[in-house]
Amino acid sequence: MQMIKLNNDLEMPVEGYGVFQVTPEETERCVLDALAVGYRSIDTAAAYMNEEAVGAAIKKCGIPREELFITTKLWVQDQGYDSAKQAVESSLEKLGLDYLDLYLIHQPFGDYYGSWRAMEELYKEGKLRAIGVSNFEADRLVDLILNNEITPAVNQIEVHPFHQQQAAKAVMDEYGVRMEAWGPLAEAQNDIFNHAVLKEIAAKHNKSVAQVVLRWHIERDVIIIPKSVRKERMEENLDLYDFSLDQEDMAKIAALDTGKSTIIDHHQVETVKMLNGLKIHD
């Protein structure tokens, strides 16, 4: 697996397996399949309600802990210094782990400054090997960086050919924050797998549209965590390292950018209300 170095020198697989919208019942099987076909990085979140099932797969898989890279995330309800510390303990318990490779603030809402201070302490104690954020627009990201000691290693945001995040990437590159794409396949929306331009590039390389899109992220040094519940697609999505896109392909894909979110826009008041309202425990 190709690795990418984070700003604290920790190496993270450039590609991992994401379990958003995988039901708790299906998650253990999916994670075991993903590990069997070669994924070593797993992306979950307290809010996905499947950390226990991810933990069950980790326990069963027989792969040494140090070969795995496990990410989970702090939900909005648990923002703040004390609750973030409790949330880390709760995630560790559910996952059956004594440290996390990467811990992210899931959303830029609530007292995320308090959460960040707690995460900085847990990072120094070694419980969190890297800390980062998710869904932070560039302005909030820079403000967090300027007012804290530790710069996030990663910002996990919506990135795909229809929302390429060029300006956000420039800011992250400036501050040494790795861009990690959620929805790397645009969550299968916009009929992406039948897009004429992507199909033409796929045919040229004798690859699938999914493989071309995922390879495009890799060419941009963006970390990817595609999700599929199907083992054959998990394998397909991992088979990206025997071809590369040329400048012409990259230019054609660059032209597909709409410059805005196609999945969830964090600037919308309704989004802020909805995510603040989502409770994951009592």
Ligand SMILES: NC(=O)c1ccc[n+]([C@@H]2O[C@H](COP(=O)([O-])OP(=O)(O)OC[C@H]3O[C@@H](n4cnc5c(N)ncnc54)[C@H](OP(=O)(O)O)[C@@H]3O)[C@@H](O)[C@H]2O)c1
């Ligand atoms: N931080 C955040 O706020 C946030 C938000 C969303 C997601 N995420 C993370 O990012 C991960 C990936 O994003 P995502 O799950 O939203 O979307 P995604 O990976 O872009 O797309 C998943 C969709 O694509 C389909 N698919 C996958 N591989 C395919 C292939 N080779 N050919 C055709 N269809 C394929 C899947 O269907 P099947 O499953 O039926 O194969 C599913 O419908 C998540 O699982 C989660 O870990 C984070």
